[in-house]
Amino acid sequence: MVLGSDLKRRNGGRGLVVGVLLLASALTACSDDSGGGDATPPTPSVETSTSAEPSPTAPDDPAAAEQEIKRNWVKFFDPAVPVAEKRAVLENGDRMGQVLDGFSGDERGGQVEAKVSKVEFTSPTGANVTYTLTLKGATVMPDAAGTAVEQDDVWKVSVKTLCGLVGLSGNASPGPGC
Template sequence: MAAALVLALAPALAACSDDSGGGSEATPPTPTAERTTSAPATAPADRAAAEAEIRQNWQKFFDPKTSTEDKQAVLENGDRMGPVLQAFSGDERGGQVQAKVTKVEFTSATGADVTYTLTLKGATALPDASGSAVEQDGTWKVSAKTLCALVQLSGNASPIPGC
């Protein structure tokens, strides 16, 4: 996501710094406005609401009582991640895992680093785990790469479509 943001902003930033015209005029207002508009994109407009949604959706995703369909709704590309979700849920530990988000740090208006604690049958199994959340179609979701990393941690060495 950060790389995509850099690529998207590169032309605008290059235009802002191109002063080859040699005139004595101040920087034109349009590029300055672009720079000002681009800078706050390090977080969503309503940080508190986004953070609350991330926490809620992570808890929902990692709740063993949540249906596969509901998990797919809060998983990045959930409609295409069925095999990965099955691999995670198919592991007997997957059905006993819960997560509690302890920290959210926004990396862009549509991305966040998430620190969470993973518990297995109520006991801490993975403290201070790192993952990420992405805003997709208006919903903050557990990133596909976070789920893929957990599937790999489970010891499943076979390649899983989607990861």
């Protein structure tokens, strides 16, 4: 006999009793009261709704929101659009003046345009945006990733996206808000 083996056997029996009790209580909690004796646990089902309720990961009208996102991204990156109008389609645009002025005032920023190719909603007020940036008509960032947010009932380019682009420009201090 190995020292302590008798002790292990006794604890193992107690562990087995506790395990059986836990299993029995779990099976009782999961069983149905129909008395059918079916040993297979019920399969969880996904509730489906036939009503026109919006998805929790999309806005009420995803098609309209997608069109607005595309329109506002084009506006934000259009060099002909005044900075004041760009603020209106930038998240926290009223507080991002210094960063936006720097971005729009940069020679390259004044030559950049964007075209959105994909919008994927992540919430009723958020979306991932895939877009292409061009500089003087030449593609410089194909399939770039950004985000859009709904703020004050307007779909806007996120601060995160603008700050990421400013960071790519090599500006070590993009300004307050980034």
